[in-house]
Amino acid sequence: MNDLKLDGLGKKERLKFKNLSKDREKVMASTPLDNIKVDYNTNEIARSLHPKLQYVKVIDIINESSDVKTFLLAPNEEKGTKKLAYFKAGQYISVRIRIGKCLYKRPYTLSCSPKLALNNRYTITIKRKEEGVVSNHFFNNITVGSSFVVSAPSGTFCYERIRDAKNVIAIAGGSGITPFISMAEAINDQLLNFNLTILYGAKTRKDIIFKEKLDKLSSHEKIKVKYILSEEESDKYETGFIEKETIDPYLVEENSFFVCGPMELYKHINEVLKEYNLAKKFIRTDLFFSEIEVRREENFNVKVITKDKEFNITCNGKETLLSAIEKNGILAPSSCHVGVCGLCRSKLISGKIKTFDSDLRVSDKNLNYIHPCSSFPESDIVIKLPN
């Protein structure tokens, strides 16, 4: 081992080694005794963009139609929220509403330009659903001055200029217009740069949300809007459903399709788009899981285990496990409610579930982890929540 010739290395280098420890101490000793720098721009931006929670209050309510309202939100400064996080057009916030002893969380797409967030305002647009606990609460109990908690903006139903075509066909049904109004506003505010054609299907004229806004936005050279009514005949509008003929006039060589709306719309559009033989990358959808049908109309016993307590509840095969957990006043982390964000990831100790969740990590699938937000029971269940 001694035969390695290391040119020019000898006593001096050995001494340097001997002094390593002392020299390090010297460096330390000669460093000024200041406070440690703990404020960094990068971390500050991380906190601004992804606050753990945002306290907001309602400062205005706009009636969009008989069953749709837009809520204008501002930071609730008394609760410590000084500003609202910036976002990407198409993202949602998860709204937390306490009703009785239960804490409900619902994702709502931000229906405004991201620019509004820079002025510390958000809008969410909510359609009243007959059985919707939260949407009815919004219609009946939330007024100007009401306050609640929302999550940081989240979600990936967004235009990505590196990935998507420059020409986007947005297909919206009903309240599925919300991400597209945000994208159109963002184009108008020069935050995004692509050609956007919105094909908006509604039942009747009075079901069209944001009509005035959309008409105004469509004067922008990059924005086109077309309404298609399924249950009303009118000279001014196309009637029927969105078909290939509706889409064709707006196509260029390469197009990206963004689809958002009720289940029937997805099913129908899926068939229509088949004719174009598009690569998967050109079709992007925002799923609404509650619309999916697989249900077994039967009550199952569910044992819910948290770090501190165990609960025995029932869950109908028609509802998601998370929905039953929420209804029973059990706290569980959640955000997207469509099996994507992973926040509710839980261990299925026993039982069978039905899920449409493709967003589980491969090892989680193997090790029996599930997303309760997108899982319907098919037997009695024992589940261990992450909290």
Add this chain to the structure above:
Amino acid sequence: MDNSYDAIVIGAGNAGLISALKLVKENKKVLILESNNVPGGMATSFIRGRFEFEASLQAISGYGSSEKPGPLYKLFEKLDIVDKIKFINLTEAFHVYCKEKKEDYVMPFGIQEFINKMNEYVPNSEKAMKKFFILAEEVQKALLFLENDKNVNSQTLLEHFPNFIKVAALSTDKVFKALKMPKKAAEILSTYWVYLGSPTSTLSFVHFASMLLSYIYLGAVVPEKRSHEINTILAEEITKNGGVIKYLSTVQEILFEEGKVSGVRLSDGKDFKSKHILFNGSPTFLYGKMIPKEHVPKEALKLTNSRVLGARGFSIYLGLNQSPEDIGLTDYNYFIYHSLDSNSEFENRSALKNNSCVATVLNNINPHCSPAGTTLITLTSTFFGDAFDSKVTEENYFELKNQIAENMINNFEETTGINIKSYIEEIEIASPVTFARYGGHPEGIIYGYKLTGLDNLLPRTLNKEKENFIPNIRICGGFDAWGNGFSNTYLSGYRAAKQTLLDMKGEEE
């Protein structure tokens, strides 16, 4: 509810998980507090569309195999998890491109193979390369010796490891010179500098040589089902052995009673009691924010202030809608450099000037990691200094990320001649902001402090006990002596657990 524990582990990163597992196996009552909702810290995976991306893992070194077990294999064996996780071997060491000179080199695993290949690329490099590996072996042995016996005197070292003593305090460049390493060979050899986040003029030779030897001799692996599988199995083993893991739990403050560590307080106000804390995070925030000022020793302040923040991370995760063969991607890892000289490369990165990256194509070693006819490719770069920090604002954030990503993708395409852009089905971009949020480290650094000057491996190791400023708080993970990397952080966690066990024993006596 009893809220007191034998030990509290802050952070369920690689080091935190391993330390907790070791402690529960020693029948200690352990609580892990993790601010994210899954275990693993930076070593995690996530899903976009039909793709599951590895968030940070590129290669695990130090594992080896049952026939040739490395230190990490032995550790997993000790913890009874070696049979629970399936690993896949990398097939070649690296493929490095130099854009400026339009050259590229493919290097194999195996010491002899590596030397032979180098001699093909750089004739007459054989002698120096052989010397390099002999020296590296001595270095590795000496480091092991030092680790087992901290009080060894320099005379013993001199007898057993005479060459180690000569190079122990030197930079990689200085030793290359002494070895008469041809310039080109030195450049190809130092391809891996980027994983240590320090150019060869400041990176200690012993660290570099020890890492490269381990990598070339043992090869490298990745888990078949992403690092999330390792984390989940570690978490389940911890729980099975009586440990408690609380997710979405952010520690805000370390609590003291009568001058001694007594527990932690979460951001929601909850307290947990313990006399022992293992901290898998940055000393910057530990001493700067989490420990009340009156309990932070002067030396801790000074040491922390003397250190330099290391590499900031930037990753682009792409799901492509064609197979690697159809696209022309043949290798697992592509090192895309502007210059093979790590020092000029480092300078350029410090100014965000070049668009260098390491691209990994998981399918080329793990063909079923994404659906048939698709490809997972990740482009990762590191920035230094305040290059990113000084540019980013909340308003320009999304566009700045896109610009950097676009430049990096274009540069990959120009350098390799392989088109990937038109196949992008899914894209996600993680910037230093993302890493700052997810990992909770200052400025989004991913490799701990910069390995430089007297903050290199050896001085860190030699002074480690002296720098354990607050009794019963053990720091582990990427900020520990060996720095970042899967192997390093796992081993760091194990060492921290062993130290804590000694601390506990000391109290009993």
